[in-house]
Amino acid sequence: MLNNKVISIVGAGISGLSCALKLAGSKLSKGYTIRIFENGERTGGRAHSIKVNDFSIDLGAGRFSPVLHPNVSKLVNELAEKTEVFPFTKIVCPHPQHNGLKEILAQLKPKIVSSYNESFFQFLCNHLGNEKSHAIINGLGYDSLYLPQISPEIAYDIIEKHPEIQCFSENAGYEWFNLVDGFAALVKSLYERAAILGVEFHFEHQLVSLQTKSNSTLLEFSGRDQQEIWHNSNYTVLALPPTAMASLDLDFPSHWSDFTYGSIPLFKGFIFFDHPWWQDYDLENKVTIIDNPLRKLYFKSDKYIFFYTDSAYADFWHEETKKSDAEYINTVMNLISMALNIPINELPWPVANKFKYWPSGVEFAIETSPEHPPVLSKNNGTIIAASDAYTPHCGWMEGGILAGRNAADYLLKQLEKTGVAEVEIN
Numbered sequence: 001m002l003n004n005k006v007i008s009i010v011g012a013g014i015s016g017l018s019c020a021l022k023l024a025g026s027k028l029s030k031g032y033t034i035r036i037f038e039n040g041e042r043t044g045g046r047a048h049s050i051k052v053n054d055f056s057i058d059l060g061a062g063r064f065s066p067v068l069h070p071n072v073s074k075l076v077n078e079l080a081e082k083t084e085v086f087p088f089t090k091i092v093c094p095h096p097q098h099n100g101l102k103e104i105l106a107q108l109k110p111k112i113v114s115s116y117n118e119s120f121f122q123f124l125c126n127h128l129g130n131e132k133s134h135a136i137i138n139g140l141g142y143d144s145l146y147l148p149q150i151s152p153e154i155a156y157d158i159i160e161k162h163p164e165i166q167c168f169s170e171n172a173g174y175e176w177f178n179l180v181d182g183f184a185a186l187v188k189s190l191y192e193r194a195a196i197l198g199v200e201f202h203f204e205h206q207l208v209s210l211q212t213k214s215n216s217t218l219l220e221f222s223g224r225d226q227q228e229i230w231h232n233s234n235y236t237v238l239a240l241p242p243t244a245m246a247s248l249d250l251d252f253p254s255h256w257s258d259f260t261y262g263s264i265p266l267f268k269g270f271i272f273f274d275h276p277w278w279q280d281y282d283l284e285n286k287v288t289i290i291d292n293p294l295r296k297l298y299f300k301s302d303k304y305i306f307f308y309t310d311s312a313y314a315d316f317w318h319e320e321t322k323k324s325d326a327e328y329i330n331t332v333m334n335l336i337s338m339a340l341n342i343p344i345n346e347l348p349w350p351v352a353n354k355f356k357y358w359p360s361g362v363e364f365a366i367e368t369s370p371e372h373p374p375v376l377s378k379n380n381g382t383i384i385a386a387s388d389a390y391t392p393h394c395g396w397m398e399g400g401i402l403a404g405r406n407a408a409d410y411l412l413k414q415l416e417k418t419g420v421a422e423v424e425i426n
Contacts, residue, residue, distance in 0.1 A: 011239030013045025018404030049182025099141030120155035266361030
């Protein structure tokens, strides 16, 4: 067992790290040991970058806008991370529905106030009819816009805060960047900073249960080879997304929140060639949105091509990757051929590929409301906060930073009250 002057943070993603750094930098936490427990073998969560040849690719979070993500931008500048322009705001081979789409969306936007209980798809159907609504969502390239839990408000947030389709909103012209060494570099810097401040890290610790006692919580973890590991904690921050709560006996969300939560799967596929043939077609640093399972196809400088899908098509690609590598690549290349109207025999064959499927890539509160609390807590020393699903947010990393800091602020207030009470008793 550990001493009871312990603050435990479960989850070493951007939110858990942000929470730990704020706590470790405060005088109020002096005397407490801060520990982060992580299910996996690495920090970062959905910030997952890998090296391919001499460059990095982001399998998870991969871009930020200084206007929309000021906390990410500030961190990047503070840590002197190298950035480059994320150029994919220029659509080539425009979809037939792109003509006049910005004006249509602008005309409909004032009507979302009276359509709070409708899905975005139903909202469009009510004003434009079924066929036109299908065509518009296909043209936007984000199939999550079809889902019943995506309200008009959430849908406009998606449209306005994604580089590929911001051109159909008032945000046209916003600049976007990515990290030269990937978002994992940012996470690594935060990890190193936390370790210097004395934060302890325990990897391969999967939280199994919490047992609340009078002044502490007993945390049960499953470690390597399924061995049981127990830790006693005075305060606990669950830096976990809603889907991770399902395995814990916490009566979440009913006993914690008046809100409910949803998630959307995502898939990223990267294709590498021995030469950048797309430059011959003037496609470098451009993106196209297409009516086939690739949906959004990006041509990254002279390095690679990647595609990015969500919802049903993310699941489609997950199933495709269970086939042989040759079958998967054959499907990809045939769809690229169709998308660009280039005969398949004129396209070179890839030399390598990488992909990542996120079964719950995006998590969110279904009931969009400014009244959603910044943290969820009971009077038992346990805080649920550190996922972007619990914050007003516009991106994985931005929401994670906000949520982690919100959790730290809440806990520091509890420590301040405890300190005042101890002084009064003495």
